[in-house]
Amino acid sequence: MRFSFPLRSGRLLERYKRFLADIVVGEDKLTLHCPNTGRMTGCAGAGWEVFYSTSDNPKRKYAHTWELCRNDEGDFICVNTGRANLLVAEALEARRIPALAGYERISAEVRYGKENSRIDFLLRGQDLPDCYVEVKSVTLHEGEGNGFFPDTQSVRAQKHVRELMECAHAGHRAVMLFCVLHTGIERVSPAEHLDPKYAALVREAVAAGVECLAWKASISPQDMTLTVPVPVEL
Structure with missing residues (x-):
């Protein structure tokens, strides 16, 4: 399954309210939709590299979706269940x-x-x-x-x-x-x-x-x- 859109990346600040996560992209802070209802234990370390997609749907409150992250050991994790x-x-x-x-x-x-x-x-x-x-x-x-x-x-x-x-x-x-x-x-x-x-x-x-x-x-x-x-x- 190839991503039909280029994934962009940033660094994770925190996940909160279960469905939201803040990341830093350059000098900007961005809020992502987190499509994962679980605890995500070991999948959301502060400072980890996060890869996200962007929707062109104007009705979405949060246009960006958290897809992947990479931990300190270099392992990729798909958080979009x-x-x-x-x-x-x-x-x-x-x-x-x-x-x-x-x-x-x-x-x-x-x-x-x-x-x-x-x-x-x-x-x-x-x-x-x-x-x-x-x-x-x-x-x-x-x-x-x-x-x-x-x-x-x-x-x-x-x-x-x-x-x-x-x-x-x-x-x-x-x-x-x-x-x-x-x-x-x-x-x-x-x-x-x-x-x-x-x-x-x-x-x-x-x-x-x-x-x-x-x-x-x-x-x-x-x-x-x-x-x-x-x-x-x-």
């Missing part, structure tokens, strides 16, 4: 993920489940069971290549695991796809130290037939692409 589904959609269309390459039809944001959820992708193919794919963006890095999801307790993420288990019980294929958007992460685990209930549900889901996959993105200010699988350690 909306990019995860775009990357996965691109990879599915290109049949870049071998485990999910046998399906002809790809539908996004399909309602399903007993808890009124929307599945990120529903894959269908001739003589194949329907495949429900839930995408999770992984940016929490705690050193030595270890990545975790979620970055805080998440009732919503727990619900999605339960819904996938119901799919598996119904005879469908159910897949949790961790989209790794931090170039320093080499493996992914459920964050038991932050959300033990979620971690327990994931292990229960795997025992029930839910698959866990993780794919890592190459990230630069020019483009992002899902390139390599990384292990999921439960």
Whole structure:
């Protein structure tokens, strides 16, 4: 996925009110929209280089959107969580993920489940069971290549695991796809130290037939692409 616009850069001052961040560009201060509802632990260090896009929509209150940052170790991190589904959609269309390459039809944001959820992708193919794919963006890095999801307790993420288990019980294929958007992460685990209930549900889901996959993105200010699988350690 190439950015269709040149990303500009500045230095992060602070993120605040969850959806806003101030940066310095030259001698000017600029306020960005921050498209990330999470805690962004380890993704928003003061002084880090920030890369942002600019919208030409005159109705937007904040024209600039925080896309990427680069930490002191030189790792790129995509903080725009909306990019995860775009990357996965691109990879599915290109049949870049071998485990999910046998399906002809790809539908996004399909309602399903007993808890009124929307599945990120529903894959269908001739003589194949329907495949429900839930995408999770992984940016929490705690050193030595270890990545975790979620970055805080998440009732919503727990619900999605339960819904996938119901799919598996119904005879469908159910897949949790961790989209790794931090170039320093080499493996992914459920964050038991932050959300033990979620971690327990994931292990229960795997025992029930839910698959866990993780794919890592190459990230630069020019483009992002899902390139390599990384292990999921439960």
